[in-house]
Amino acid sequence: MHAERRWAAVILLAFAGLALVPLAAPRDDTLNLLFLILLSVTLAQSWNIIAGYAGQVNLGHAAFFGLGALVTRTLWIGGTPVLVAMAAGAGAAVAFALAIGAAAFRLRGAYFAIGTLALGEILRITTGNVLAEISTLPAAAIAGYRLTLRYYLALVLAALAVAVVAALATSRLGLGITALREDEDAAEASGVNALRLKLTALVTSTTLAGLAGGLFAYYHISYYPQHPFSPHWTFDALLVTYIGGVGTLHGPVLGAVFYVFLKEYLATRWVDLHLLIFGALFIGGGLLLPGGLVEAGGRLRRLLRSTLRR
Amino acid sequence: MLLEILGLDAAYGDVPALSGVALSVEPGEIVALLGPNGAGKTTLLKAIAGLLRPRAGTVLWEGEDLGRVPSHLIVERGLALVPEGRRLFGSMTVEENLTLGAFAPRARNAQGANLERVYALFPILRERRRQIVRLLSGGQQQMVSVGRALMSSPRLLMLDEPSLGLAPLMVQAILDVLVEINRGGVAVFLVEQNVRAALTLAHRAYILETGRIVGEGGGAELLQDPHVRRAYLGPLAAPEYFVL
């Protein structure tokens, strides 16, 4: 509990530091890289709420990301102020989640995973069919494009995500959700209102994912409307969370940093084989460090402590 | 000595379940293990059968340390466990469940003969042999579970609460079968809630409370023991005296 509060403070402090980057080193490629990391943090934290704390693997998470992007983009290009558009995007994602939530939560474990994947794919394919053309910003918007603005928005959103997850984890609500994960029947018997908790977790997770989608729509100059619905976004969030350490606050943050840097590094140095190496690293990680970087960190700390004791 | 347990400690994570447990079973004996719920009786059976690794202590089977034997080879040695709650292969038929009991190489040759013997002990199973076990009644499932264990030609049969959830008539039938098996030379180690029935059957018994052995004696002797009578045979422990 207190570990989470400590970590939240550390991370938010780091974010505060990041706020100074555009003033100190306003290079586009740096900002773009950091933007990607911050977006990953937000998306991963949103996935972490359901997976890490509620224990359910949602493979259709991209649906919320995509809906947020879709609604935000449509409204914003149509003239709505971007923050309002993003809020509407998040709202759309939440509405969808609530609509299918009742149905989806009847499923357990692997069936929940596959059922949510099916949902995500339904949205992706339908969007791809209805809006097959690429979505490009009007010339005026391209001319007035300010990367710094988007960077700060990403920073704020990531900070919000971390704060929300920290608050959730340390609250009674969070404890209840973890209790649900451990043993739903026992939790209910102790007075935990399963439905209310599940809905809270769902709404929080979906809102963050929807906002992340809105951010995506605001950031990219042009993209295919079905792209943010692609399961790759879900898998990225999943991998980042697992690499970092699922169910922890700092796991997704560490994971996002590691993942994005690794991907970029491999893509530039080993152009041909980078995906192969990437895959091999995941296999290695899954075998040796199932708890992710957080577990590795823990082990390292214990190792240091025992060596220092001598 | 067939089975000898020395100084056994077991735990679930940080929660201790067994402390310094020591007991033994001689060939041809019926030994009962009694105790309240949560005492650690199932834990002990799991540790012997290799489903659980103890923290300390030894389980010796005919002098061999079972701790070094992989779980699936224990039945090959001659010990078979009828687990709590039956634990049958639900999607498979009675006969498939039974024949799987003879999976171990030692029992494979005797499969045909053992199957006949099991059907002789439990005639209703012969009638139902092509039925999916999930669809059988509790008592019939228990028969399959016992039968499956018998298919491995065990020298020691261990049972975890075989009477749980069964009607009294069915319980008596199972216990009668145990006596008959024992007459054929198979030792029996019985964990049983129905203390009166267990003590009537058993040559010897141990009492396990909160992970420790607190008492031991002959079956008839313990039936008269005041602590046993108060704790396990008084009105609260004998459901047949309850009028609901």
Added chain:
Amino acid sequence: MIILSQQLVLGFMIGGLYGLAAVGLSLIFGVLKVLNVAHGELIMLGGYGAYWLFALLGFDPFASLLLVVPLSLLLGLGLYCALFGFVVRTDEETRIKNSLLIGFGLALALHALAVKLWTADERGITTSYAGSVLIVGHLAIPLVRLASLAVAFALIAALHLLLTRWRWGRAIRATADDWQAALLTGIDVRRAYLLAFALGTGLAGAAGTLVSVGYSISPSIGLEWTLKALIVVVLAGLGSMFGTFVGGLFLGLAEAASAAVFGGPYREVVGLVIIFAVLVARPQGLFGAR
């Protein structure tokens, strides 16, 4: 109407391959409780195996099954020993997580390897009899696809026999039902896992071969086929091999019907909607137990 029935026939035939792909995955999932998300990539490898045997050595693809399937079995053995064998040592929740990580890694690596070795081009096997068609009334049934359907069914029937008549086949089913009880009856559960994984992979290789001859393969078909297999597994539920096969046929038919009625682009969607609806109404799948 003519178009609909023709589409349905084609959908039925590819449904057989969906079923075969799903059975392999179902076996692994049911026994090991592990979701191998690289299953599609294993299908892809099987397809390339058959393709190269044809392109370089002139092997007829149906005959090359005799090579591809044993090789796939061995591949499954190797993958289990090197990777998935370690995953099964943990409890179920950790297992799902670890298997996803390893599965994704494997899928990524195999996909990248395939692109590196064989380029991203689509390939297919065109035999001398490729164009033959069986005319039944107003329906044109491509013989190659019909043969593939028959082979798929035969393989599943063979698997069924293995699982019921073979001692280790029964051991595999027992392990799927209750692995602790299996240990108590003397079954080496690790070996049961190994066999199930190898068999599942063998079936994937076979499916890949049939895909390469009746349809086409490329390094990217992995994800698509994993999804199809997953959907059928969930649709049909665990426990019945024939049920899973029928589930595959059902998916094929549903896709064909929706393509005919709503148009090509919506082919996949209706299938997915049906799956989701079935799951909600019957969380254990159409043929699943419990």
